[in-house]
Amino acid sequence: MTTTNLRVSGLTKSFGGVRALDGVDLTVPAGQVHALLGHNGAGKSTLIKCLGGAFPPDAGTIEIGGTTYTRLTPRESIAAGVAIIFQTLSVVDALTVAENIFLGQEWTRHGRVDRRAQEEVAAGLLERVAARCSPRDRVGDLPTGQRQLVEIAKALSRSASVLVLDEPTAALSGAETDALAERVEDLRAQGLAIVHVTHLLAEVERLADAVTVLRDGRVAHRTTVAGRTRRDLVAAIAGRPAEAVRGPRRTPTPPRLVVEGLRGPGFGPLGITVAEGERVGLFGLIGSGRTRVLETLYGRRRATAGTIRVGDRAVTPARPADALAAGIALVPADRRAQGLFPSLSAQDNALLPALRPLARHGVRALRAERRVFGALAAAVGLRPARPGLPAGAFSGGNQQKLVLGRWINEARHVDVLLLDEPTQGVDVGARQEIYRVVSALAEEQGTAVLFASSDPEEIVALADRCLIVARGRIVGELSGTELTEQSLLSAVHDPLPAEGAA
Amino acid sequence: MTTADPALTRPRLIATGGLTAVRRNPLLVVLVVMVPVFQLTTGSFLDPANLSGIATDAATLAIVAVPLALLVISGYLDLSVGSTLALGGLVAGWLAGQHHQSPAIALLGALAAGAVVGAVNGFLCCHLGLSAFIVTLGMLTAVRGLAQQLFPLPLSGFGSGFAWIGGARVAGLAAPVVIAALVLVAGALFLALTPAGRHVFAIGVNREAAHLSGIHIRRTPFALFVATGVAAALAGAIKASVLDSAVAGTSGAGFELTVLTAVLLGGVALTGGTGSILGVLLGVLFLGGLQNGLTLLNVPTFWQQMAQGVALVAGAALAYAAPRTGR
Numbered sequence: 001m002t003t004t005n006l007r008v009s010g011l012t013k014s015f016g017g018v019r020a021l022d023g024v025d026l027t028v029p030a031g032q033v034h035a036l037l038g039h040n041g042a043g044k045s046t047l048i049k050c051l052g053g054a055f056p057p058d059a060g061t062i063e064i065g066g067t068t069y070t071r072l073t074p075r076e077s078i079a080a081g082v083a084i085i086f087q088t089l090s091v092v093d094a095l096t097v098a099e100n101i102f103l104g105q106e107w108t109r110h111g112r113v114d115r116r117a118q119e120e121v122a123a124g125l126l127e128r129v130a131a132r133c134s135p136r137d138r139v140g141d142l143p144t145g146q147r148q149l150v151e152i153a154k155a156l157s158r159s160a161s162v163l164v165l166d167e168p169t170a171a172l173s174g175a176e177t178d179a180l181a182e183r184v185e186d187l188r189a190q191g192l193a194i195v196h197v198t199h200l201l202a203e204v205e206r207l208a209d210a211v212t213v214l215r216d217g218r219v220a221h222r223t224t225v226a227g228r229t230r231r232d233l234v235a236a237i238a239g240r241p242a243e244a245v246r247g248p249r250r251t252p253t254p255p256r257l258v259v260e261g262l263r264g265p266g267f268g269p270l271g272i273t274v275a276e277g278e279r280v281g282l283f284g285l286i287g288s289g290r291t292r293v294l295e296t297l298y299g300r301r302r303a304t305a306g307t308i309r310v311g312d313r314a315v316t317p318a319r320p321a322d323a324l325a326a327g328i329a330l331v332p333a334d335r336r337a338q339g340l341f342p343s344l345s346a347q348d349n350a351l352l353p354a355l356r357p358l359a360r361h362g363v364r365a366l367r368a369e370r371r372v373f374g375a376l377a378a379a380v381g382l383r384p385a386r387p388g389l390p391a392g393a394f395s396g397g398n399q400q401k402l403v404l405g406r407w408i409n410e411a412r413h414v415d416v417l418l419l420d421e422p423t424q425g426v427d428v429g430a431r432q433e434i435y436r437v438v439s440a441l442a443e444e445q446g447t448a449v450l451f452a453s454s455d456p457e458e459i460v461a462l463a464d465r466c467l468i469v470a471r472g473r474i475v476g477e478l479s480g481t482e483l484t485e486q487s488l489l490s491a492v493h494d495p496l497p498a499e500g501a502a
Numbered sequence: 503m504t505t506a507d508p509a510l511t512r513p514r515l516i517a518t519g520g521l522t523a524v525r526r527n528p529l530l531v532v533l534v535v536m537v538p539v540f541q542l543t544t545g546s547f548l549d550p551a552n553l554s555g556i557a558t559d560a561a562t563l564a565i566v567a568v569p570l571a572l573l574v575i576s577g578y579l580d581l582s583v584g585s586t587l588a589l590g591g592l593v594a595g596w597l598a599g600q601h602h603q604s605p606a607i608a609l610l611g612a613l614a615a616g617a618v619v620g621a622v623n624g625f626l627c628c629h630l631g632l633s634a635f636i637v638t639l640g641m642l643t644a645v646r647g648l649a650q651q652l653f654p655l656p657l658s659g660f661g662s663g664f665a666w667i668g669g670a671r672v673a674g675l676a677a678p679v680v681i682a683a684l685v686l687v688a689g690a691l692f693l694a695l696t697p698a699g700r701h702v703f704a705i706g707v708n709r710e711a712a713h714l715s716g717i718h719i720r721r722t723p724f725a726l727f728v729a730t731g732v733a734a735a736l737a738g739a740i741k742a743s744v745l746d747s748a749v750a751g752t753s754g755a756g757f758e759l760t761v762l763t764a765v766l767l768g769g770v771a772l773t774g775g776t777g778s779i780l781g782v783l784l785g786v787l788f789l790g791g792l793q794n795g796l797t798l799l800n801v802p803t804f805w806q807q808m809a810q811g812v813a814l815v816a817g818a819a820l821a822y823a824a825p826r827t828g829r
Contacts, residue, residue: 103709160753199579284633298714300713300714319712319713320714320715320716321717321718323716324716330714332711332714337708337710337711338710338711339711339714339715339774340708340711341703341704341707341708341711341712342707342708343707343775343776344703344704344707344775348700348703348704352700352701352704352712352715353716353717355697355700355701356697359696359697362696363695363696364696364697364698364700365693366695406715442601
């Protein structure tokens with residue numbers, strides 16, 4: 001007997017004019033694993049959050065175990081049997097395994113928590129997910145893989161019938177990944193409907209019964225996995241056959257950024273050279289070490305070995321200010337945590353590093369500031385171009401333009417621009433504008449651009465040359481006509497021998 | 503408060519546009535109501551002598567409130583100012599009274615003591631990254647203890663030269679009022695017209711983003727800790743001069759909470775990133791006026807304290823309940 005545990009129909013959700021989800025359908029019967037694929041910003045997280053009740057959809061319905069909802073609160077979602085295991089786990093480190101599993105639904109006897117009963121039941125649940133920890137272990141002492149199993153056990157304790165796994169293996173080691181795959185197979189056999197969000201095609205091949213690919217908020221592709229090759233899947237994710245429009249770079253230019261033997265916690269040694277006016281992509285999955293490399297070049301982290309040169313000057317940045325003095329700037333990945341000052345005005349946000357260079361005798365040059373901001377807003381296509389509007393009121397794309405604008409103005413000259421996931425959470429239109437601005441910077445001013453991305457589409461759109469990063473090392477290089485979405489996806493999924501590593 | 507203050511972008515030293523000013527500083531309305539009420543009930547609230555008394559009382563508050571407000575905007579806090587005030591007064595009085603030093607030397611000695619306290623606070627909070635609440639709470643006790651150890655007996659009889667600091671008149675205004683006005687103007691100019699003033703806001707809103715923008719996130723708050731210590735010691739010297747006495751155990755006791763109340767009433771958010779010097783001025787005037795009015799009405803001290811506390815909580819509740827405009 002097959003029952004349908006989850007049926008999503010016509011789900012639509014917009015954020016400030018951007019359609020994050022546009023009429024998405026998804027059906028997952030009991031005892032099936034459904035893989036959900038797509039680039040960053042394709043709508044996967046929005047879909048998950050609608051399921052979890054984090055925000056209400058604008059249109060469409062969610063049917064769980066026979067009951068249809070037009071909107072869910074987080075509480076209703078849990079009660080209906082949905083359990084979501086996010087990448088960032090929501091277990092409480094200071095509590096024991098059993099306490100975590102029963103958090104918010106404690107068993108009590110005479111008004112006191114009945115630890116023994118909780119621990120007994122917890123032991124049974126842990127057995128179901130084949131966890132190797134005891135109910136009395138403190139969760140903070142467990143490795144990530146076990147913590148994840150605790151969270152799944154918690155979901156089972158609430159008799160979840162729909163399990164959503166959001167890139168569950170991103171933070172796991174190889175052995176843990178295999179173990180998790182076995183658990184997923186067990187849970188499928190136990191009759192759960194499982195939605196598995198991933199970037200890894202190997203996981204899809206191993207686990208999934210069906211695949212849905214999202215692109216720009218729509219279902220771009222849907223298939224059952226049986227009989228599909230990896231190439232078919234790659235083509236489905238990329239959405240179109242290879243486009244090889246790039247020629248080799250015009251004339252060779254002298255190197256601007258030269259990194260040799262760079263090592264730090266979790267990466268290296270690696271070497272990177274970016275020529276004047278060249279745009280080099282660092283492509284790798286989350287956790288591959290891309291961000292660490294960029295942050296080390298920018299002085300946010302310390303290198304343990306290696307040299308960094310800008311032109312022929314050696315740089316050893318101990319803090320971002322040092323890197324900036326040497327002409328290196330970074331646009332960080334996590335805009336909210338590392339980039340934006342939401343309550344400060346657009347002008348304050350974009351001109352913060354320019355205030356001192358513009359000031360005269362320690363006094364701000366207000367008129368010059370306004371002029372520089374106007375030019376900058378026009379250059380990056382800021383909308384609305386209102387200097388006084390708080391940055392938090394802008395769309396994601398325009399917020400990113402403000403952060404980018406810090407390094408693209410006449411008051412701050414930048415020789416090397418580092419960007420980490422330059423268009424994360426940025427809508428399609430603004431994405432194109434950001435690519436245009438960065439490319440223009442490289443072409444017109446000879447700025448060396450080094451950017452990290454986990455989105456093959458972005459690498460192909462922006463990079464002249466791409467370095468493949470895995471486990472903190474450079475494992476391959478693609479450029480010219482070889483640089484396509486397909487070749488990128490194949491490169492991370494079947495890493496080449498590390499011949500390209502420096 | 504997550505809404506921004508657009509006036510921050512185009513600096514206006516005095517808020518323009520009546521309605522906007524009122525919306526940003528609801529305390530204006532409270533003052534406009536409070537002043538006539540006190541005048542009608544006491545009959546002497548607006549007498550020049552009384553007003554000048556309020557101004558002198560409010561002056562020491564304002565001198566410390568301005569640097570403290572900047573510190574809070576940058577995301578830190580200083581609870582040790584009451585004890586630093588006592589130490590400053592004692593050092594100044596000791597130099598002037600016991601050692602017959604000139605008022606200038608006495609004042610410099612006090613300021614140096616305040617700078618040392620501020621530097622210790624700043625080093626522990628900014629460079630070692632310890633919690634400002636814990637560090638300055640500890641310093642509140644430690645500095646008080648130090649003051650009592652160094653000056654176990656009350657000091658007085660500082661001489662007529664020293665009395666000049668608190669008693670001199672400049673253009674008809676008491677010297678402390680003039681100093682407070684200078685501090686207020688300097689604070690407003692600093693916030694509006696210097697790069698470091700913008701950095702204070704940026705560090706308070708998002709320290710990590712400020713760091714990644716190449717701002718020295720330790721230097722500016724450290725300087726503000728030192729400035730707050732210096733200001734507290736200056737206020738202590740002024741109080742010692744006005745009263746011609748300084749007592750290690752009681753001078754400035756509870757002062758840290760009064761200053762913090764004024765700063766918070768003035769619209770400076772404890773979470774950092776918002777606030778203005780105009781707001782701080784209003785907060786200081788409100789507290790000073792409230793205390794004075796209630797005293798004129800012969801309201802017992804305990805009720806005055808209650809009124810102060812209620813005002814702070816009511817202010818916070820109003821700020822929370824106020825509709826967030828989509829500015």
